[in-house]
Amino acid sequence: MSEKDGVFDPLVDRRMLLRGLAGVFGGGALFAASGCDGGTSPSAEESAPVAAPLDPFAAPRYVDTNGIRMAVYEAGDGFPVVFSHGFPELAYSWRNQLPALAEAGFRAIAPDQRGYGLTDRPEEIELYSLEYLCGDLVGLLDALEIDKAVFVGHDWGGGVVWRMPLLHPDRVAGVVGVNTPFGRPPGPNPPIESLRKARGEKNYVVSFQEPGVADEILAADVDKAFRFFYRKERMTAEEFAALPPDDPARKFELLETLQQPLENRDWELLVDDEELAFYVDTFERTGFTGGINWYRNIDRNWEASKTLDFNVPHPSLYIGAANDTVLPPSSADGMEQWVPNLEKQVIADCGHWTQQEKPEELNRILIDWLERNFGDSGEAA
Numbered sequence: 001m002s003e004k005d006g007v008f009d010p011l012v013d014r015r016m017l018l019r020g021l022a023g024v025f026g027g028g029a030l031f032a033a034s035g036c037d038g039g040t041s042p043s044a045e046e047s048a049p050v051a052a053p054l055d056p057f058a059a060p061r062y063v064d065t066n067g068i069r070m071a072v073y074e075a076g077d078g079f080p081v082v083f084s085h086g087f088p089e090l091a092y093s094w095r096n097q098l099p100a101l102a103e104a105g106f107r108a109i110a111p112d113q114r115g116y117g118l119t120d121r122p123e124e125i126e127l128y129s130l131e132y133l134c135g136d137l138v139g140l141l142d143a144l145e146i147d148k149a150v151f152v153g154h155d156w157g158g159g160v161v162w163r164m165p166l167l168h169p170d171r172v173a174g175v176v177g178v179n180t181p182f183g184r185p186p187g188p189n190p191p192i193e194s195l196r197k198a199r200g201e202k203n204y205v206v207s208f209q210e211p212g213v214a215d216e217i218l219a220a221d222v223d224k225a226f227r228f229f230y231r232k233e234r235m236t237a238e239e240f241a242a243l244p245p246d247d248p249a250r251k252f253e254l255l256e257t258l259q260q261p262l263e264n265r266d267w268e269l270l271v272d273d274e275e276l277a278f279y280v281d282t283f284e285r286t287g288f289t290g291g292i293n294w295y296r297n298i299d300r301n302w303e304a305s306k307t308l309d310f311n312v313p314h315p316s317l318y319i320g321a322a323n324d325t326v327l328p329p330s331s332a333d334g335m336e337q338w339v340p341n342l343e344k345q346v347i348a349d350c351g352h353w354t355q356q357e358k359p360e361e362l363n364r365i366l367i368d369w370l371e372r373n374f375g376d377s378g379e380a381a
Contacts, residue, residue: 056098057091060118065139066132071118072111072140076102079173079374080146082137083110086155086180087291088218088229090117092278093154096359097366104367106374109149111140113157115290117282125211128293130163130301138168147171150374152366154178154355155327156294165312166305174315174373175339176366178354179324181332182339185310190299204254208295217255218288223280224262230276231267233351237328252326270357312339315373319365321350321358343369 060071073091075098083094091110101108112119114136115128122128137160141149148171153161158180165172187194196206208214218225243250248257269276316339320329329346336342345365350358 056102057095060091060112063140063143065137065143066135068114068120068122068136070111070114070120070136070140072109072144073098074110075099075108076106078105078107079370080107080109080141080144080149081370082140082149082151083108084137084151084153084157084160085110085113085116086153086157087294088225088279088283088288089155089157090279090282092117092282093355095275097152097355097363100359100363101367101370104371106367106370109140109144111136113160115293117286121286121290125293125296126300128290129297129304130160131167131304133160133294134164134167137164138171141171148173150174150176150370152176152178153180155180155352156291159183162312165314166308166310169314172314174317175312176317176319176369177332178319178362179321179327179352181318181320181327182312182316182335183305184338186302186305191302192299199251200253202248202251202253202256204252205295205298207255208292211296214255214292215287215289217258218292219283222284223276225258226271226276226279226283227262227267227269228258230270230279230353230356232270232357233323233325234267235325236323237325237330240325241328270351270353275356310338313341316342317366317369318342318344319354319362320344320346321352321354322346322348323350324352324354326352 056075057073060073063070063072071091081101083091083097085091085093091112094108094110098108098110114133115121137151141147150173151161151164153159153176155178158177161175162177162180162182165175192206192209195203199206201207204214240250271279318332318335320327320332322329332344335344347354347358347361347365350361355362
């Protein structure tokens with residue numbers, strides 16, 4: 001434990017813990033290469049004192065779910081709301097939402113999901129399909145003795161929460177997609193094949209398919225990677241769509257960009273120094289392989305979806321961001337065909353990292369919807 005001017009400094013304490021874990025498991029190079037720590041998370045003795053700069057992230061609780069050990073952060077009492085993060089994020093990405101929902105009278109729950117943070121990172125790629133990711137959340141409800149919950153997901157986490165009512169409808173009270181629209185029924189061709197034809201081999205989703213490649217590039221300079229990711233968008237979604245089809249940015253050639261110098265780039269970061277350090281310290285320990293493995297199951301998820309009934313009758317909310325170039329609001333057009341009980345909101349002057357760029361506005365929209373649908377009675381209105 002450290003002290004700063006006689007006061008406990010949780011960020012420094014976390015750094016000490018992470019450095020210790022790196023020594024136990026062989027350092028960042030090992031994680032960058034394997035993306036796992038032997039399939040297990042740190043022991044309770046090693047991980048219990050983890051502290052983040054903001055409560056309720058002072059320390060996680062751990063639950064056993066679906067064959068893994070999951071780190072979970074909670075705040076508040078009341079109707080349960082489970083938050084599912086995206087790539088490259090953590091439960092910590094919801095640091096501005098958990099206290100706000102707790103104050104509004106809800107029980108807010110955010111896990112580090114499979115492959116991330118202090119949760120287990122199995123080696124096998126096939127263990128990161130949506131079937132497993134949704135199963136993790138069902139096991140989380142079981143461990144917390146919760147019958148059903150509202151599920152809120154951002155980015156890849158949105159893909160998880162929109163699949164929950166298709167796989168486990170009886171455990172879902174409602175669904176909120178932050179930036180992420182409901183996924184349409186499967187098309188005739190495997191998604192990676194279609195994406196390769198449309199955007200080429202250097203498109204980041206396509207390049208993520210080869211084990212070890214993206215993992216090594218991202219882990220080579222984690223600070224650089226997160227400064228690239230967590231920056232304010234420099235153009236609107238309309239300006240982005242107007243780029244020439246062969247523009248590298250339009251093709252999302254992420255790894256190519258990350259291998260170029262970032263000096264002299266006038267980027268406005270969406271996180272402060274302590275928040276950035278939280279992500280960097282964590283991913284320097286874990287590497288990126290666990291999260292990238294979610295992408296390596298896209299075709300497997302497509303195949304499994306062929307037998308599903310694409311119908312979500314549950315109360316649902318889509319919250320888009322006007323300047324999101326990855327998932328623009330237009331990507332949610334036509335959702336009502338499969339999600340009839342749907343509300344839509346779009347946050348202006350906001351890019352892809354909505355819960356970190358415009359937390360107050362997101363919280364206002366989310367809490368208003370939750371109170372109208374799951375207020376005093378705890379039942380959907």
